[in-house]
Amino acid sequence: xxxxxxxxxxxxxxxxxxxxxxELFNWRFSGVQEIPDQLIRASFASLxxxxxxxxxxxxxxxxxxxxxxxxxxxLHHIALKSDDLxxxxxxxxxxxxxxxxxxxxxxxxxxxxAFISPKEASGVLFELCEPLKGEGI
Numbered sequence: 001x002x003x004x005x006x007x008x009x010x011x012x013x014x015x016x017x018x019x020x021x022x023e024l025f026n027w028r029f030s031g032v033q034e035i036p037d038q039l040i041r042a043s044f045a046s047l048x049x050x051x052x053x054x055x056x057x058x059x060x061x062x063x064x065x066x067x068x069x070x071x072x073x074x075l076h077h078i079a080l081k082s083d084d085l086x087x088x089x090x091x092x093x094x095x096x097x098x099x100x101x102x103x104x105x106x107x108x109x110x111x112x113x114a115f116i117s118p119k120e121a122s123g124v125l126f127e128l129c130e131p132l133k134g135e136g137i
Contacts, residue, residue: 001080001088005111005129006044006051010068010076014043014054017073021045021052029054035108040064042108053079053108077115077125085112085130092116104130 011017018029027045034041039062045052055076057065067076082088085104093102098117107113112130120126 001082001128003081004050005079005081005127005131006053007078008053008055008076008127009074010064010071011054011056011073012068014041014056017054018043018045027052033108034058035106037105038062038064038107044108077127079113079127079129082128082130085114085128088128089114 021027029043029045032041032043039058040055043054100115104112104114114128116126118125
């Protein structure tokens with residue numbers, strides 16, 4: 001896990017934030033996709049090998065909505081590429097690392113994802129992200 005897949009920014013409005021970032025940096029974001037299991041919408045801009053992900057809550061019941069209400073917009077998580085997510089989750093669990101889930105779930109673009117508690121890494125939420133077959137590490 002020595003490569004960043006993406007950096008996620010929590011926002012109230014993907015439309016407004018993507019427009020601002022386009023004006024500032026000429027970043028072009030993909031279409032918005034919904035991830036119903038997490039109650040979020042996501043959109044990506046590619047910056048070379050790293051992507052910027054904008055995430056917005058789909059409802060007030062979303063954990064992301066709670067995050068935004070408490071902390072406001074800004075950095076949400078850093079996603080690291082994993083070539084074997086199942087192995088890494090098992091290894092972290094055996095080491096006593098607090099995981100937010102022990103099993104991978106489906107994330108944006110159909111990738112398999114899991115999160116490590118921010119308590120483990122100085123308050124930073126890290127996502128482990130297994131690219132789709134053929135996407136490469």
